[in-house]
Amino acid sequence: MRLLQKNLWMIAMSLAMASAGHAAPLVEPTLHIRPQASGAGRVALTLDACGGQTDSRILSALVDNKIPATIFVTGIWLKRNAAAVEIMRAHPDLFELENHGGHHIPAVDTPRKIYGIRSAGSPDAVLAEVESGAAALAGTGEPAPKWFRGATAEYSPSAIAMIRKLGFKVAGFSINGDGGSLLGAKETARRIAAAKDGDVIISHINQPTHAAGEGVVQGLLALKAKGLTFVRLDDAEGIGNNGTTE
Template sequence: MNSILLASAVLLGSISTALAAEIPSALPAAVAPVVVGPAPKAPAPKLVEPHLHIARSSVAGHARIALTFDACMGQADDRILSTLVRERIPATIFVTARWLRRNPAAIAVFLQNPDLFELENHGENHIPAVDTPTLIYGIASAGSPQAVRQEVEGGAAAMAAAGIPAPHWFRGSTAK
């Protein structure tokens, strides 16, 4: 599927307006750039409803973006999920065991759309998978090799228990 996907709003922290602003200049002249709206003027960042702009192309070699989302602890954002399903936009979702327990309806949507969603491991409790005791962004790391193993294996076990195929990838919290 050849498509160009840009976002003008924060989508679970996965796409920034800065990235979206850079992409149109990198596209070939034959591809019409997608206009991305201005960022909010508020002093503090706000979560806003996503505005997805899609331009499909059958020409090979055009720039594409892979969407990935971290499903950490909170509730699924039905606005984002329904947009991805309605527009048939594929995405990789990194899920934690904590998130899986809170979002059975979203899991059902993912499992009903295996052509759209690749579910991967984001850990058991969303703690940094670092084997030495330290604070990362104020979050205590796993702290030992055994605790890192539990974070990774606990996330994978929760996925299997939810009926999700075994993950191929792990993305730890805090990107450390």
């Protein structure tokens, strides 16, 4: 009996490995905004609030310098950062809050790990992640979100199709500003300051102890000094690939 159970387990493991090996490759969508017809150009700043706390260096710089941003928030972050949410809600001209999922689970409908984070693993779990994120935002009194960005910003193509059917656009990016908040201040500032007309920047606002936060502020102020305009995703026409915005 034990031998039979062992054989069945080995068969199941072999099937699982074969399935993982043939799973559709993941995609990391890009996103640009429609370039400006005149002037120095405009860029869209997007900041992920995955969990943890709030980087007050970034939040204060945005308010003080009147820099608009689209903040992708998880249900986890919303529960822990009521004061920051109130500051954002007090400046509706600057901040647009969008859906980063309920529990910061990658929107991938097959079992695997992305950057060490376990994926949703099934269509139902992807659906639950997206809808719980939207529900968490609704609980704050914010308008219904129009955009979704999953944890790790990588997706299975079938998950993208599912998210689009729910009515959300999927937010890619064109410049990875802070490397998941793991880059140093100098490199983060350099990447962000290099943004051009039409770029969509991704960085993080939930790691107040990381050096990257200082670089985010430096890079944004450098762009402002060049005369670039900042816009939220809802205030510009986003153009994404992989079926994310069409």
